[in-house]
Amino acid sequence: MKRGPDPKPILPPHLNDAQIIACLDGELQAGDLQNSKSHLESCWICRSRAGMIQGSIESFVRSRQARLPEPTAFDESRVEQFRQRLLRHSRESQASSHVTDRVLESFEGWRGWLRRVSAGVLEHRQAAIASVMAACLVVVMFTDVLNTRVSADTILTRATSYETSHAAQAGQVTRTSLRVERIARHGESRSLGNITVVRDSQGPTYVTGQTAVAGSLEMVSRNSGTIAANLLHSVFAPGGEDDQVLRYLTAQQWVPDVSSASFRELVASRNRQDTAVTRSGSAMELHYPFASGHVSGISEAMLTVNGSDYSPSQLSIFTGSADQSREYRFTRTAFVVEPRQTEVAHLGGTIDLPGTVNGHGGANGPTHKPSPLTYLNSTASDQEVAVATALHKADACLGEEIYLFPMSDGSLLVQGLVDGPARRGAIRDSLKAIAGPLRIELFVPRELKSGAELYASPDAFSDRLPSGGTASYTATLADLSSARMPLYDQLHKHFVQTGVAPDGIDKQIAVFSNEVVTLARQTFLHAWALKKLDREFSAERTAKLGPSALAQIEQIRQDHRRWISNLAHEQAEMLSHVADSPVTASLSDDSHTQDSMSLLRLAQEQNDLVRSLFTSSTASPETSGSLSRLLSVLQRMGS
Numbered sequence: 001m002k003r004g005p006d007p008k009p010i011l012p013p014h015l016n017d018a019q020i021i022a023c024l025d026g027e028l029q030a031g032d033l034q035n036s037k038s039h040l041e042s043c044w045i046c047r048s049r050a051g052m053i054q055g056s057i058e059s060f061v062r063s064r065q066a067r068l069p070e071p072t073a074f075d076e077s078r079v080e081q082f083r084q085r086l087l088r089h090s091r092e093s094q095a096s097s098h099v100t101d102r103v104l105e106s107f108e109g110w111r112g113w114l115r116r117v118s119a120g121v122l123e124h125r126q127a128a129i130a131s132v133m134a135a136c137l138v139v140v141m142f143t144d145v146l147n148t149r150v151s152a153d154t155i156l157t158r159a160t161s162y163e164t165s166h167a168a169q170a171g172q173v174t175r176t177s178l179r180v181e182r183i184a185r186h187g188e189s190r191s192l193g194n195i196t197v198v199r200d201s202q203g204p205t206y207v208t209g210q211t212a213v214a215g216s217l218e219m220v221s222r223n224s225g226t227i228a229a230n231l232l233h234s235v236f237a238p239g240g241e242d243d244q245v246l247r248y249l250t251a252q253q254w255v256p257d258v259s260s261a262s263f264r265e266l267v268a269s270r271n272r273q274d275t276a277v278t279r280s281g282s283a284m285e286l287h288y289p290f291a292s293g294h295v296s297g298i299s300e301a302m303l304t305v306n307g308s309d310y311s312p313s314q315l316s317i318f319t320g321s322a323d324q325s326r327e328y329r330f331t332r333t334a335f336v337v338e339p340r341q342t343e344v345a346h347l348g349g350t351i352d353l354p355g356t357v358n359g360h361g362g363a364n365g366p367t368h369k370p371s372p373l374t375y376l377n378s379t380a381s382d383q384e385v386a387v388a389t390a391l392h393k394a395d396a397c398l399g400e401e402i403y404l405f406p407m408s409d410g411s412l413l414v415q416g417l418v419d420g421p422a423r424r425g426a427i428r429d430s431l432k433a434i435a436g437p438l439r440i441e442l443f444v445p446r447e448l449k450s451g452a453e454l455y456a457s458p459d460a461f462s463d464r465l466p467s468g469g470t471a472s473y474t475a476t477l478a479d480l481s482s483a484r485m486p487l488y489d490q491l492h493k494h495f496v497q498t499g500v501a502p503d504g505i506d507k508q509i510a511v512f513s514n515e516v517v518t519l520a521r522q523t524f525l526h527a528w529a530l531k532k533l534d535r536e537f538s539a540e541r542t543a544k545l546g547p548s549a550l551a552q553i554e555q556i557r558q559d560h561r562r563w564i565s566n567l568a569h570e571q572a573e574m575l576s577h578v579a580d581s582p583v584t585a586s587l588s589d590d591s592h593t594q595d596s597m598s599l600l601r602l603a604q605e606q607n608d609l610v611r612s613l614f615t616s617s618t619a620s621p622e623t624s625g626s627l628s629r630l631l632s633v634l635q636r637m638g639s
Helices: 017-025 030-042 044-067 073-106 108-123 125-146 152-165 224-235 243-251 260-267 340-347 382-393 421-430 445-450 470-474 488-497 502-536 547-576 596-614 623-638
Strands: 172-184 189-200 205-211 215-221 276-280 283-289 298-306 312-319 326-339 401-406 412-417 438-443
Touching: 017 030, 017 044, 030 044, 152 260, 152 276, 152 283, 152 298, 152 312, 189 224, 205 224, 205 421, 215 224, 215 421, 224 243, 243 312, 243 502, 260 283, 260 298, 260 312, 382 401, 382 412, 382 421, 382 547, 421 438, 488 502, 502 547, 502 596, 547 596, 547 623, 596 623
Parallel strands: 412 438
Antiparallel strands: 172 189, 172 326, 189 205, 205 215, 276 283, 283 298, 298 312, 312 326, 401 412
């Protein structure tokens, strides 16, 4: 007898891909899950298929992870908020589940119906979870947009990311222009100047500008500390109401270029952790308060960033108490990234000035090459006085190896060595208005290797600075590497008595010492320039000059003398607070002789005394006697 097919086959059918994935994810009902696991254990085909599926999923996860961008602090905060919301949702679901269990135990009659409902929900669990996650994500996003309580550190991180993406790459420079203001409590605003900071991807930092304290500003250096000190002293007036913040910012080597990096340096030592964020139109203001009574005198620092791209636009420093507060505001007026070749053309390169002689004769000029004359075999001209005045206004007479040569063809040559293209460009600009035949040959150190010819000084008197030239003086800083600096103990005692915190005494000593050394160097350079001026425009060379030209030369002399007197007074005032007792000058017979040679000798002596007192040495001088002698020399120079 023929039998029909057995309704219960010996081997159960194989699992499809959806059933295998549901089994691996644990999404089947308890009975179905147990049956699927048993089948996978006994069926090689389904087990192999499950392994292939699992491998594909792992490969996809690895590929996705490799292509995802690096998470930022802002992303992590959103993920954390989403996780917290999911955790609360899970706890509420668990509590609801417990209630459901108790209801099921009480109403046995409803158990079958609830099982059917639960089975329907489980079948669509993935869609339900996806819907819940999408809804939570939308809530999180709108919550962050509408809520202004975003971390200031998070916004600062976003500003850093913006600057990283806009940093100068190889062959580029960034040019940042700033406006500096000081705003009093009642809103009175005073302009402190305008500054342009150029950062070269393959070279030094250039700074140009016009400030109320220093006038025209030109500098170039690879040392951020040098840039910071010179720039800050050009913006803030030493010894006045800006002095406290000036000393602190100088010690921190802070460059005010309105960036997240400079803002982080500014607030790194504020001794507080709290921050705040406020909105002002489309901009966000990051408030970082300083500890009460901070050594800097700063009460708060604020960085303003654009709300759309997080680009920094303004940096403010608030000082003083509530009734005597002041704001130093640095506003970014321009920021561009441009090719480095353009910057080289701006700061160096060849510039044809009006009336320039090319050295080989023009169309109607001589065909022979003119040669330089000395001061002994030439007479001064009105044009030479005008060039010297322009160089004086550009401070090209203070230690730089720049000489003004009268030439055999009646023209003038300005030749010398400068630190970099920025300085060369500044000197060229100062000479653009000079009429008559003028040739300019200014070189940077690397160009001397290409065979550039530098003439000797136009006078028998050496125009070079004593003791190794300019570099030995411009690089001098106070040496605080050990406590063997002769004046260290007296400075330490002075700052303890003035109430400086113990952990800030060494920093104050460093700032004080470096400022004294800088003032001494500047005093010597002005005395050296005054002596050089007497040789350049001696009575023999100026015999044929008119009253106007002679008045210009005398004005330059008076400028140097005034600077010498002011710098000597400033040093004496600083050092008088450190001296153990008041010091009176012991004037010698020639104390009233203030000719250029006498001033140069006094300036050399004060510079040597400062170096001996503020640098460490195995043979330390007797501090009291040296300090008394220094104050005596300063009084004679300031008389």
